[in-house]
Amino acid sequence: MTIFEKSVTGRKAFRFPDTAIEKREFDIPNHLLRKKAPQLPELSxxxxxxxxxxxxxxxxxxDKGFYPLGSCTMKYNPKINEYTAALRGFSQIHPYQPWEFTQGALQIIFELKEFLCEITGMDDMTLQPAAGAHGELTGMLIARAYHLSKGDFKRHIALVPDSAHGTNPASAAMAGFDVVELKSTEDGLIDLAELKKNLSDEVAVLMLTNPNTLGLFEKDITEIAKMVHDAGALLYYDGANLNAIMGRVRPGDMGFDIVHLNLHKTFSAPHGMGGPGSGPVGVKSFLAEFLPIPVIRKADDKYYPDFNLPKSIGRVRSFYGNFLVMVKAYTYILTMGRDGLTHASRMAVLNANYLRTLISRFLNIASPRTCMHEFVVDGSEFVRQTGVKVLDVAKRLLDYGVHAPTVYFPLIVHEAMMIEPTETESKDTLDMFSKILKQIVEEARTKPDIVKNAPYKTPVRRLDDVTATKKPVYRFKRQG
Amino acid sequence: MHPYIPHTDEEIQQMLHAIGVEHIDDLYKDVPITVKELKIPKGLDEFTVLSTLESIAQKNAVIEKKNIFMGAGIYSHYIPQVVESVSSRPEFVTAYTPYQAEVSQGTLQALFEYQTMICELTGMEVANSSMYDGASALAEAILMAHRINNKHKVLISQAVHPEYIQTSRTYTCAQKLSFQIVPLNGSGMTDTAVLKNSIDDDSCAVVIQYPNFFGIVEDLRAIKEVAKDLVFIVVAEPFALTVLEPPATFGADIVVGDGQPLGIPMSYGGPTVGFFATLEKHVRKMPGRLIGETTDVDGNKGYVMILQTREQHIRREKATSNICTNHALMAVRNAIFMGVLGPNGMKEVAYKSYSNAHYLAERIQQKGYKLIFDGPFFNEFAVRMTDDYDSKWRKIFQHGVLAPLPLGWYFNQYKDGALACATEVNTKESIDKFVELLGRDGI
Structure with a gap:
């Protein structure tokens, strides 16, 4: 039942204090005064x-269980982060307070920026973007501003591999680029010949995820970076998969010029049903003058916001960004430290390879190569043999009390199932997941209908999303 | 061993053995080593982390709510404990985007109800399940307007929040859109005569804030009469919408705003949430996630994400926006808050904020300061202070009062101006104290 159907006229869940100030009627022209009250629920x-x-x-x-959504890094969200973010000194301050009296907040932003620059090998960073895609847009606008500032007006192309996250081409398009899709190798890696063919003086940026969406490390990265730079273009790093490589290799050292991160993935801030996240963007020093305003700086032991960046791309949102998410990431980095972050990446890679090994005994893996923090199951043979779709397997997993992996992505693998266990899962959990998946594969061979009609034990059963889109119901409406 | 990472040495060995390698480094064969050791402190115990964070938090001055007289996009309202408690549930906090609808009905229904509440407030037909904040929501609204009519000139009122305008310029810089700022008349309302003269064949949209940045209640009817067929975008404040006629009545095409007033702490400006509502005829041009109602195979009611072919994961570079992660938790917080306050509580906040702001304005005027505009205002108003107001403002802060925003930050012509705000949390006593401070010698 919806909250609206539970409403009873006259109920109240909140009482206001009496005030000494007399209530006044609105001195506003009548046609601007609301005639019909909004139908909000009335509840205790x-x-x-x-x-x-x-x-x-x-x-x-x-908090309930295994959530192996590939590319989403659903690691455990530490409780202390929630506590620190809720401290009154962080949650109860106005962004326009005099900055002398928000030194703690500016310190968090500044030091977090320094930490993240160190982790990524970049020279400067903005923490303003609210999410990964927002960071991508920011990064791509920086790339655009850079080329234009050099008087180079020809570079209208963003190269994006066909294995990339959907946000990459969408962000590039919003930043005004024409997107040219780069066909990758079977492993989703860059095809050097293909890259060479597509590079020209019209190319502004190559967007890459490394490790890529198949969980494979781009081992030719140094050569790729050289080719891109020789062509006068910039190299962009989608940090969605940073969780594999912390403390070993840094995007900045690989030759990337612009990097975005997801504090809600790698740095343990919770996903909140789809946000709020935080998508910092790091750049090499030659791009720092294009960062959004304000940039937080430190001088004479004081932190301050610097608005004086004439070449800045401008603001990408209001105020300083998702500050409380930054507090969570900062808390996480202090807790983990250099040793913990490196260990996290190594255990994330160990977990993925272990689970990959277990699953490879009964399903095909998209690439024979050792994976990083995630891997992709190629379900096409399974689907051909059983007639059961990967979506059905995903739904059946729900019956067994685990979340499904990302399905049908990356697009270059048919019937893909993309699995990212993260470092916070134990061997027992991985053993259990593999066992469940094996059982479902077995069911698909012997009793396929059970899988095809799953789920059964969830709060609702399989939902009709086709009709939902064909005849959309956007909101609750009272009968009659 | 690390608290968040469960692997024992023995388990690591078992796992390596199963994989068929000897050492974890064998898994990194393709990966070069470019850094030996990160220059970051070693990991700390919870005691130390907590005391470190607490001491950093103490470097921020927390002003008592009743002593805050500044809004300008972030408002100090009371947040009932039940809102905090319910919205902190880990089932909401630690879930992700509802990709598997059957185990995300909590998220989906809560967002569906949120969409309904936003439709009720704005009077619009469809609301999405959230944007990042009000500023980016406006920027996306302008991009959407361009998709609707393919025209390029955006007429934007000078009384739209300056950071929203800055954000919109950034977002649209690559789309060949041009912005023309429409000035205000003496009432503090967007000048309709100038607006009328500015409209040409290539005009795309008109953007009005309601109440505007200076707190003045804009006459949306007068704007619509002039704006005619342009895409009409209104940036609205949610509490005001409980007492002001909703923008839909006046022909708005898109209504956006920031949901921070509805149960979200000031949080140094983020995270808040952007709301975004429009008409059904425009829905396929709309950015962001939409939740719709449907049924399952047994005929039970349920909720799913709908019209996903607009979105980046399917449409890629042809998507209506690049937005993926949004601010769902904050949207649900808004819904919980509205559920707690209900229509009457919401209206009461609006009345109290209005009454307190008008009392504040009277008291300030009694001190000899003049309001900049004579139009009707809601709970914010612009007042002429003195040329040294910025330093005065800082001094007042040291007395534990967050005084009105110095307008000189954003507007050359109002260098001596301040933007004052009152909400239901201010009291007669706190207002009187502030006004006394304002007139005190040495401040």
Whole structure:
């Protein structure tokens, strides 16, 4: 039942204090005064609590169990991060307070920026973007501003591999580039001949994820960087997969000029049903003058926002960014330290390879190469043999109490299942997941209908999303 | 051993053995080593981390709510504990985008209800399930307007939040859109005569804030009469919408705004959430995720993401936006907050904010300061202070009061101006104290 159907006229969940200031009627022209009140629910406090507790019980979450969504890095979200972000000194401050009195907040932003620059090998960074895609847009606008500042107006192309996240081409297009899709090798790696063919004085940027979406490290990266730079273009790093390589190799050292990160993936901030995240963008020093305003700096032991960047691309949102998410990431980095971050990456890679080994015993893996923090199952043979779709397998997994991996991505693998266990999962969990998946594969061979009609044990069964889009119902409406 | 990483040495050995390698480094054969050791401190215990963070937090001055007289996009309202408690549930906090709808019904229904509430507030037909903030929501609205009519000139009121305008310029810089700022008349409303003269064949959209940045309630009817067929974009404040006629009544095509006032702490400006609402006829041009109602195979009601062919994961470079991760948790927080306050509580906040702001304005005027505009205002207003207001403002802060925003930051013509704000949390006593401070010698 929706919250609106639980509404009873006259109920209240909140009482206001009496005030000494007399209530006034609005001295506003009548045609601008609202005639019909918005139909918001009227509930008591217990009504509200029960409604949302009921909704919460219908959600799967990281706190509940294994959540191996590839490319999403669903690692455990430490509780202390939530506590520090809620400290009054962080949550109860106005962004326009005099900056002398928000030195703590500016310190967090500044030091987090320094940490992240060190981890990525970049020279400067903005923490303003609110999410990964927002960071991509910011990074691509920086690339555009850079070329234009040199009087180079010809570079209208962004090269994006066909294995890339969908946000890459979408962000490039928003930043005004014509997207040219780069066909990758079977492993989703850059085909050097293909790259060479496509590089020209019209290319502004090559966007790369490394490790790529198949979980493979681009081993020719140094050569790729050289080719791109020789052609006068920039190399962009999609940091969605940074969780594999911390403390070993840094994007900046590989030759990347612009990097975006996802604090809600690699740096343990929770995903919140799809946000808020935070998508910092790091650059090499020659691009620092294009960063969004304000840039947080430090002089004479004082932190301050610097608005004086004449070549800045401007703001990409209001205020300083998702500050409380930054507090969470900062807390995480202090907790983990250089040793912990490096260990996290190594265990993420170990987990992925271990699970890959287990699963390879009964399903095909898209690439024979050792993977990094994630890997992709190629389900095409399985689908051909059983008639059961990868989507069906995903739904059946839900019945066994685990979340499904990312399915049908990357696009270059048919019937793909992209699995990223992260470092916070134990061997027991991986053993259990593999066992469940094997059982489902077995079911698909012997009793395929069971899988095809899954799930059965979830709060609702399989939902009709075709009709939902054909005859959309966008909002609750009262009957009659 | 690390608290978040479960592997024992023995397990690591078992796993390596199963994989068929001897050492973890064998898994990194393709990966060069470019860094020996990161220049970051070693990991710390929770005691130390906590005390470090607490001491950093103490370097920020927390002003008591009743002593905050600044809004300008971030507002100090009371947030009931139940909102904090319910929205902190890990089932909401630690879930991701509802890719598997059958185990995400909590998220989906909560967002569906949120969409409904935004439709109710704005009067619009469709609302998406959130954008990052008000500024980026406006930028996306302008891009959407361009998709609707393929025209290029955006007429934007001078009384739209300056950071929203800056953000919109950044977002649209590669799309060959031009911005023309429409000045205000003496009432502090967007000048309709200038607006009328500025409209030409290539005009795409008109953008008005309601109430505007200076707190003045814009006459949307008068704007629409002039704007006619342009895409009409309204940036709105949610509490004001409980007492002001919704923008839909006046023919708005897109209504956006920031949901921070609805149960989100000031948080140094983020995270907040952007709301985004439009008409059904424009829905396929809309950015962001939409949740719709449907049924499962047994005929039970359920919710799913709909119209996904607009989005980047399917449409790639032809998508309506690049947005993927949005601000779902903050949107749900808005919904919980509205559920707690209800229509009457929301309206009460609006009344109290209005009454307090008008009392504040009277008291300030009694001190000899003049309001900059004579139009009707909601809970913010612009007042002429003195040329040294910025330094005065800093001094007042040291007395534990966050005084009105110095307008000189953003507007040369209002160098001596301040943008004051009151909400339901201010009291007669706190207002009187502030006004006394304002007139005190040496401040």
């Amino acid at each position: 406090e217990p009504d509200v609590v029960r409604h949302y507790t009921d909704l919460a019980s219908k959600n799967y979450s990281v």
